[in-house]
Amino acid sequence: MSELYAVRRARLRDRCAAVGSAAALVSRPANIRYLTGCAPAGAALLVHEGDDTLLCPSPPTGEPSEGRPAEDLRVSVLPSAPGGDPVVAAAEYAARAGADSVAVEEHHLTVARHRTISLVVPRLRLDDLGCAVETQRLVKDEDEIACLRIAAEIADQALGELLESILVGRTERHLALELERRLVDHGADGPAFPTSVGTGPHSGRPGHVPTDRRVEEGDFLSVNVGANYRGYRCEIGRTFVIGSTPADWQIELYDVVFAAQRAGRQALVPGVECREVDHAARTVLEGAGYGAGLGPRTGHGVGLEIDEDPQLSPAAMGKLDACVPVTVAPGVHLPGRGGVRIDDTLVVRPETDGGPELLTITTKELLAL
C-alpha cells in the first residue's frame, strides 16, 4: 500500500514541476489522506523532491478511522507550542530545504494563514496548487472501489435491518441514531455524513436534519444514509410508505422519481458529459410537471469525501470517466406534503464490463411498511 501513496505523490510532484513550483503544500484533509494514507487533525503535507513530510500537531494514532501513515513518509510531530501552525511550519521546512516556491491550496487555505506564511517565509513564492489533488482523486483505483463497495454493503445492511423493525411512533432522530449505530455494528468507521430521516411533510427534502416528528400511518418516510469505511464514503437514499396501502399521489410521485433515477443511472457510460446525466434525470421530473422546486443537481462524486467532484448539474463541465463513483439522487419535495428521493452510489463502467456497477443494492420498489 505504501507504494501506492508514493506513486500518487510522485504524480503531484510532476504536476508541480510542470507549472514551475518547487513543492506542494497540501492542507485539505481528504487530499492529505489520499496522498499519505492518514489525516491526523490539523496536519499539513509537504511534497517536495523525495522529501515528503507530514507535519502533525500530535502523533498519528494509526486507528482505521484516521488511517495509517504510509511507511516511506517522514512524519514530524510539532512541539506543542501555542501558535505552532503545521501549514506555516511546512512552508518554513520547504524554505530550509531549498525550495524557492511552494504551491498552496488557495481554495482551502485561509487568507490569514496565507498572509502568515508570507510574513514568516518572505522569500518563498506562493503559487496556487488549485484542485490538482482533487483532480487526481476523480478516477478511483480498484482498492478504492473495494472500500466503497464495503461501505455500500454496510449501509444496505443497516437500512435493511431498520426496515424489519417497527417504525410507527418513532421519531426521525431516533431512527437516524439507530441507523448510525447499525453502521458501526457492521464495521463502519462511522457514518459517511449526518444521517437524514424525514417523515410526512419532511420526506424527500434533501439534507433534512432529523426532528422529533414521529412516523405516522400514511407517511412517506425518506432515509439518506451512508457508511465511512477506511475513509471512503458512500450514500444510499430510499423512500417508503408507512401503512398497508400507498395513496394514489404517493404512487404517482414515486413512479416519476423512480423513472428519473433510472434514466440517470442508464446515462452513466464512460465519456458522457456530466450535464447529460443530470439532464436525463431532470427531464423526466420536468416532463411530469415537477420542474419548479428541483435542486441544483441530481448527483455528485463520492470517495474520501461524501460530496466531491464531479457534479451532476445543468452547467457542469467535463465528462465521466470509467471508475468514477457517483451518486444518482433525484428527488421531488412538495412543500407541506412531503416527497420522494431515490439515491444510489454507482461506479461508471464500460458496457463491456457490464455497464454501471450499482454499489447500493437495496430494492427500489415502493415498499409499504
Place this chain on the structure above:
Amino acid sequence: MSELYAVRRARLRDRCAAVGSAAALVSRPANIRYLTGCAPAGAALLVHEGDDTLLCPSPPTGEPSEGRPAEDLRVSVLPSAPGGDPVVAAAEYAARAGADSVAVEEHHLTVARHRTISLVVPRLRLDDLGCAVETQRLVKDEDEIACLRIAAEIADQALGELLESILVGRTERHLALELERRLVDHGADGPAFPTSVGTGPHSGRPGHVPTDRRVEEGDFLSVNVGANYRGYRCEIGRTFVIGSTPADWQIELYDVVFAAQRAGRQALVPGVECREVDHAARTVLEGAGYGAGLGPRTGHGVGLEIDEDPQLSPAAMGKLDACVPVTVAPGVHLPGRGGVRIDDTLVVRPETDGGPELLTITTKELLAL
C-alpha cells in the same frame, strides 16, 4: 430574542465604523448564528447600516438544531445557480447598496474566495474584520449560560445512565454511540463533538477516537462527552476504574490529576490571567513528575463552538472575565498503560456570586464500576 440579535449586530456595526469599514461580511457559521439566531449551511451574513441580510443557498428550516432567523433580519435565498457563492453574493449586495468597503473574516475566508470577490466587485475595498465577532462572543449573557446549563445537565444524565449499565466486554465505539443516543433522548440537538471513550491503554488520551477495543477488568475507562443544546456546547470528562479495586498506580495517578483539576477550578476568578489558570493545574502535574507528556493547554472556552477562546495555556494572553464559560480539563496519559482526564465546564463568577459555577456536576470521586 430578535432584539438581542439586533443589539449584537449593532455592536458589530459600531466596531466596523470605528475602523473605517462600511460593512461586515461574516462567513464563519458560529459567528453567523451568534448574530442572527441561525446558521443555514453555506450562508453568509452582511451587516450594513440597518440593512442586515443573510444570504443562503437554501431556505432556513427553522429546526432547533439549526436555529431560527431573527425576525428583523432580511433573508435572501439565492437562486440555485451553480457557482452561486453566498459570500460573493453578499459582497455584490454590499457594493450595490453603496458600500465602498467591507470587512471580511480573513481567518475563515479562503484565498480563492477572497480573490473571487476582488474580481467580481473590484471597486469594493476588502478589510480584515479579524476576530471581532469571536471577541464579542467571549462573555456570555444569562440566556446563553442557561443553554449551556441545560447542555451540561443532559451530558450528566447521559453519563450517569451509562454508568448504571454493564460495561465489561463492550467496545469503545458502542459506548460512545450509546452516550450519543442518550444525549438525544434527553433533548440534545446532538453531541457537542465526537464522543471519546478510551479504555485501558487508550484511557486519558485527549481526543481519542473510539476503537473496537473492549472494556476489561482492571482498565481505566475515560469518557469525554458533551451535548449541543440550541447551538450551545458543553463538555464533561471523567475517568473510572473497571472492577472492584483500583491498583495503587491508578489511585495515585487519579489523585494527582484530581488535585490538578481542582487547582485549575479554584483559580477561576474574574480578572485572573488565562495562563495562571493553566499554571495552577499544570504545576501540580509537573510537581508529581508528569510534566513530560502534557498537552499544550489545560482548558478552553465553550459556547456556540466546543473549542473557542479563551485558551488556558502557558502562553495565553488575556484575562478571564465574569460570565466566561471554560473547561478545566487536565490529564495525564502514560503510553502503553493509560491515564486519567478530568474535565468540567464552569462559568467564571465573582466570589460574591458564589465563585465559579460548576455546570457538569457528575461526581469526581474515583468510581470503581
